[in-house]
Amino acid sequence: MSTLTAPDLRFHPLRDSVTMLRRNLKHMLRYPSLTVMLVGMPVVFLLLFVYVFGGTLGAGLGGAGGGRSEYVNYVAPAIIFMTIxxxxxxxxxxxxxxxxxxxIARFRTMHIARVSVLTGHVLGSVLQGLFSLSIVVGVALLVGFRPQASVGGWFATAGFLALVTFALVWLCVALGQxxxxxxxxxxxPMPLxxxxxxxxxxxxxxxxxxxxRWFAEYQPFTPIIETLRALLMDKPLGSNLWFALGWCALIALGGYLWSKKLFNREYSR
Structure with a gap:
């Protein structure tokens, strides 16, 4: 009869996190309706604001072209952010x-690293977010969005979106708990x-x-949207980038600490 050796009894956070990630990805594939619903909302907002309000709102932007073509370039970054x-x-x-x-009660009885349960949710949600973003960006391009970003700008945009997604995912992990x-x-999470x-x-x-206006300028999502808009339209980032990164760090850290506290309390019952 074989016996477990000491290494076999150790937790493997990386291995267990990959297992939990695979579990969450399979769950998303089995229930695609949730992903469709979450992606569908930003797409509906995009079509609504471009084709219903775009002509009037675009005329007030004061751009050279004006109208709907001007407004789609302005609103698309906000819709992309709303996808997250x-x-x-x-x-x-x-x-x-x-x-x-x-x-969670069943996981408690299994020999798995405690941290892997939350890590699987976070990594799975980030991947789901990036997939959703690619769909919404594609729809935005179809309705007339014309970003000016270079290849490097697109890589920077992708990295920034991943960072924002990571931060908000940790917050929503805590909200779910x-x-x-x-x-x-x-x-x-509806206020988000x-x-x-x-x-x-x-x-x-x-x-x-x-x-x-005071609230709009100092709330966390304004510098995030302005940074995304600047990256996509190849405009100067200014101080918005640093405010956006600061808010992302604060949200991610706060969400992580809150989630960890709640989960440890639940897992120890």
């Missing part, structure tokens, strides 16, 4: 499902979808009343 906020909503739902359906049900988990409307996502902040 929609996708991470699915992260909160997935985490809440694991908690409410007793999956504090939710008492899957329905609650689908509603708690609407904050771009109260920033520079759809209209310039200088067109807003004073009080709203």
């Amino acid at each position: 906020t929609a996708t991470v909503q699915g992260t909160a739902i997935s985490v809440a499902m694991d908690l409410t359906e007793g999956v 504090v939710s008492k049900s899957v329905e609650t988990a689908s509603n708690i 979808l609407f904050l771009p409307f109260f920033g520079s996502g759809f209209v310039p902040t200088d067109s807003m009343p004073a009080g709203l």
Whole structure:
């Protein structure tokens, strides 16, 4: 009869994280309707603002072309960012499902690294986010979006989007854990979808009343959207990049620490 040796009894965080990542990717493939729903919302917003409001809103931008063609270049970066906020909503739902359906309780009895459970959710959600972003960018190009970024600019954009996704995923992992049900988990992240409307996502902040303009200029999503817009349109980044990176670091760190605290408490029950 063979016996387990000491190395066999050790946790393997990397191996277990890959296993959990594979589990989450299989779950996404088995339930594609959730991904379709999360991607569909930004696409609907894109079509709505380009074809319904684009002519009027574009005329107010003051560009050389004006109209819808001007506005699609302005609004597309905001919609691309909203794709991330929609996708991470699915992260909160997935985490809440694991908690409410007793999956975490089963993991507790298995010989796996504790950290791998959350890592699998985070890595899977980042990959899902990048897949969703590629679809929305493709739709934006079809409706007239014409970015000016160079090859290097596109790589920088991809890296920046991955960073933003990583930060917001950690926040939604925590939101999923504090939710008492899957329905609650689908509603708690909703402010992330609407904050771009109260920033520079759809209209310039200088067109807003004073009080709203102050909030729009200092909320975290405005420098993120402005950085993305500058990268895609090959414009100077200015201080927006540093504010965006600072907000991403703060959100990621806060989300990670909050998630870890909640998960350790749940896992120790």
